[in-house]
Amino acid sequence: MTYFVFFLGVCFVLGILGVASNPSPYYGVVGLVLASVAGCGWLLSLGVSFVALVLFMVYLGGMLVVFVYSVALAAEPFPEAWGDWRVLGYVVALVVVVLGGLVLGGFVGSWGFGVNTVDSVGMFVVRLDFSGVAMLYSRGVGMFLIAGWGLLLTLFVVLELVRGLSRGAIRAV
Amino acid sequence: MNPHTTPVLAISLALGTTITISSNHWVLAWTGLEINTLAIIPLISKSHHPRAVEAATKYFLTQAAASALVLFSSITNAWATGQWDITQLNHPTSCLLLTAAIAIKLGLVPFHFWFPEVLQGSPLMTALLLSTLMKFPPLTLLLMTSKSLNPTLLTAMALASAALGGWMGLNQTQTRKILAFSSISHLGWIAIILVYNPKLALLTFYLYTIMTSAVFMALNKIKALNLSTILTSWTKTPMLNATLMLMLLSLAGLPPLTGFMPKWLIIQELIKQEMTPAAMAIAMLSLLSLFFYLRLAYHSTITLPPNSSNHMKQWYTSKPPSTPTAILASLSILLLPLSPMIHAIV
Numbered sequence: 001m002t003y004f005v006f007f008l009g010v011c012f013v014l015g016i017l018g019v020a021s022n023p024s025p026y027y028g029v030v031g032l033v034l035a036s037v038a039g040c041g042w043l044l045s046l047g048v049s050f051v052a053l054v055l056f057m058v059y060l061g062g063m064l065v066v067f068v069y070s071v072a073l074a075a076e077p078f079p080e081a082w083g084d085w086r087v088l089g090y091v092v093a094l095v096v097v098v099l100g101g102l103v104l105g106g107f108v109g110s111w112g113f114g115v116n117t118v119d120s121v122g123m124f125v126v127r128l129d130f131s132g133v134a135m136l137y138s139r140g141v142g143m144f145l146i147a148g149w150g151l152l153l154t155l156f157v158v159l160e161l162v163r164g165l166s167r168g169a170i171r172a173v
Numbered sequence: 174m175n176p177h178t179t180p181v182l183a184i185s186l187a188l189g190t191t192i193t194i195s196s197n198h199w200v201l202a203w204t205g206l207e208i209n210t211l212a213i214i215p216l217i218s219k220s221h222h223p224r225a226v227e228a229a230t231k232y233f234l235t236q237a238a239a240s241a242l243v244l245f246s247s248i249t250n251a252w253a254t255g256q257w258d259i260t261q262l263n264h265p266t267s268c269l270l271l272t273a274a275i276a277i278k279l280g281l282v283p284f285h286f287w288f289p290e291v292l293q294g295s296p297l298m299t300a301l302l303l304s305t306l307m308k309f310p311p312l313t314l315l316l317m318t319s320k321s322l323n324p325t326l327l328t329a330m331a332l333a334s335a336a337l338g339g340w341m342g343l344n345q346t347q348t349r350k351i352l353a354f355s356s357i358s359h360l361g362w363i364a365i366i367l368v369y370n371p372k373l374a375l376l377t378f379y380l381y382t383i384m385t386s387a388v389f390m391a392l393n394k395i396k397a398l399n400l401s402t403i404l405t406s407w408t409k410t411p412m413l414n415a416t417l418m419l420m421l422l423s424l425a426g427l428p429p430l431t432g433f434m435p436k437w438l439i440i441q442e443l444i445k446q447e448m449t450p451a452a453m454a455i456a457m458l459s460l461l462s463l464f465f466y467l468r469l470a471y472h473s474t475i476t477l478p479p480n481s482s483n484h485m486k487q488w489y490t491s492k493p494p495s496t497p498t499a500i501l502a503s504l505s506i507l508l509l510p511l512s513p514m515i516h517a518i519v
Contacts, residue, residue, distance in 0.1 A: 143201065146192065150208050153185050160178050160215040161229070167221035 005045045011038035013098060021090035024079030029067045036060045048129040174219055185212035186306065193310035199247030199257045203240060206278070206310055210236040213307060217295040228294025232303075235277055235287040242274035243314070262318045271314070272322055272330075278311035279360050280353075282333035289341075289353035297398075300349050301389035304356045305382045312363070312378055316371050324368040332454055334361030339461025346400045348392055351465050352385065355424060358462045359385075365455055366439045369446050376519040377435035380508070384424045384432055387501035391417045394495060403472045409490050413498075418470040419506050425466035426459060431508035438516065 015038055018031020036059060043052035080087055136144045185208055193205030210233065218229035250267035251257050262268055273284070280288035292300045315322070338358030345351045359381045367374045391413055392398075395406040407414050423430035436459070443452035508515065 143204075146188075146201075146204055146208075149185075149188070150204060150211070153181070153208060153211050156178060156181055157211050157214055160174065161218060161226075163175070164221070 001045070005042065008038045008042045008045065011035075012042060015039075017091060017094050017098070018082065020094055021082065021087050023081055023084075023087050024076055025067065025071050026076075026079045027081050029064070032063060032067075033060065036063070047127070049127070050129045050133060174215060178215065182212045182215060185209075186302075190306060190310050194313040197259060199244075199251070199259055202259060202310075202314060203244050203247070206236075206240050206243065209307060209310060210240065213299070213302065216299045216302065217291065219296060219299065222294075224294045225296075228291045231287050231294075232291045235284075239274045239277035239311075242270055242277070246270035246274060259314065259317045260320070262321050268318070268321050268323060269326070271318060272326055275311045275315045276330060279308055279315075280357055281330045281360055281364060282337050282357070283330065285334070285337065285357050288357060289350045292349045292353040293347060295349075297349065297389055297393040300352070301386055301393075304352065304385055304389075308356075308360070308378070312374075315364075315367060316375060319367050319371045319374075322368055327364050327368055328448075328451055331361040331363075331365035332451065332458065334358060334364065335455050335458040336361075336461070339458055339464070342462060342465045345465065348397055348399060348403070348469070351469060352388065352392075355462060355466070356381075356385065358459065359424075362435065362439055362455065362459075365451065366442060369448075370442045372519055373435070373438055373442055376515065377439065379519065380431060380435050380505075381424075383501055383508075384420060384505040387420045387498065387505040388417065388424060390495065390498040390501060391420065394498060400469070400472050403469070404475055407473070407475060410492060414473045416502050416506070417473045420502055421466045421470040421473070423505050425463045429509060431505050434509055434512045434515070438512075 012035055015031045015033075015035025018034065019028050022028075023031075036056065040052040040056040043055065082088070082091065189205045189208030189210075189212060191205070192208065193202050196202045196205060214229050214233055217232055218225045246262075246267040247257065249270065250262055250264045253264040253267070254261065262271060276282075277284040292303060295303065335358045338354045338356075338361060342351050342354030342358075345354065359377070363374045363377050363381075366377065392403075394413060395403070395410055397403045397406055403414075419430065423432035426432040426436040436456070440452045440456060443449070443455075
């Protein structure tokens with residue numbers, strides 16, 4: 001299990017590097033999917049299965065829809081993959097940053113790389129993430145409403161930004 | 174903009190600010206910050222000009238990164254200490270991260286580049302909102318955590334802000350950019366006193382809000398986006414231009430005007446804390462910003478007009494009176510005699 005979680009962590013970092021090294025969106029999304037799958041698996045190993053599932057479905061689904069639209073808008077005849085020199089430079093620089101972070105984290109040691117789980121240590125029958133979701137419908141209803149309003153506002157903002165054929169934010173200039 | 178959208182955005186701006194400044198829990202404060210960021214974006218790109226859209230994009234990217242850092246610092250703190258209270262930010266790493274995040278949100282110096290460019294791309298009234306209302310929630314977070322922040326880091330950022338805010342504003346001809354750099358150097362004054370006397374930082378922010386609102390509204394009245402427009406506006410609104418000169422000198426912090434009060438009190442407090450070199454440095458650095466305030470003031474009340482005008486005063490152009498501008502202008506000029514009372518109230 002420890003090796004599997006370590007494998008997930010390595011996949012997560014590699015996926016993030018795949019996105020952050022700035023390839024074409026066609027290839028960047030592969031890194032995004034890899035990071036998302038590995039990150040949700042990692043969360044699963046910490047014991048928050050519901051949050052991992054919701055994150056996987058909503059985040060990955062939403063990101064893929066955004067990806068399809070942006071690829072349709074910006075079609076490139078010669079997309080840059082990870083083999084190109086420019087992208088390789090980014091990869092090398094980011095690997096140096098990650099290694100520096102690991103060394104620094106080893107020195108500081110404030111976060112620790114040990115195994116931690118989000119568990120209630122047998123205090124409750126229900127898992128913590130499930131009971132947290134239930135709280136959103138009982139005592140935390142105010143937070144729930146605010147979060148819902150924030151998402152609705154995002155919809156309004158996006159509609160206002162892209163509204164109109166000739167003056168929306170997404171148009172051929 | 175669609176008339177139905179404007180009330181939604183206005184309500185959300187008020188809601189986001191209120192949530193952040195009244196919250197006690199990091200997640201709620203972060204939610205308020207995000208609602209604020211989202212609600213201001215259509216206001217920035219109201220004209221749908223490519224520059225406005227670019228400004229909105231820049232604003233969104235910087236603010237999203239800063240919000241993510243706020244969330245990251247609070248999660249680190251919660252992981253280490255087991256609580257989400259804003260005032261109990263005890264973990265040193267989270268303190269550093271939060272200082273960086275709020276500095277990005279406010280536009281303090283190592284992270285200040287987005288601010289003049291966003292202001293330059295937005296309309297004057299949105300620029301007013303960006304430099305007053307949108308700075309209030311992050312400043313409140315900084316105020317609530319001020320007990321555990323690193324004073325050396327804040328002082329260094331504050332001195333750098335005062336220096337670069339004055340320095341980079343020297344060669345500008347666009348009024349919005351000049352006011353952006355003025356905002357950066359004022360935030361330097363706020364940041365230097367934050368750890369030692371949080372009430373004074375709040376007082377400085379309030380007075381800065383009054384003064385800069387007055388200047389923005391006066392500039393909006395004469396539709397002055399650059400210095401040459403101010404040069405020709407004296408024929409239309411002579412009284413407003415004379416008042417604009419006084420308001421600009423008040424922003425610069427010259428003695429008989431309101432703007433002197435925060436600088437006076439801050440220098441006094443710094444000297445009480447035995448930080449005389451820092452007080453001297455920031456006072457000297459504000460001379461840099463005095464230069465561009467003086468140039469704006471000279472342009473607004475120019476004694477020798479650069480081009481001939483047929484009429485001394487264009488009485489026939491329509492100039493409806495604006496009560497808020499008048500009130501803000503008198504407040505930003507005349508408040509200095511009331512400083513003991515204001516200092517006691519805040």
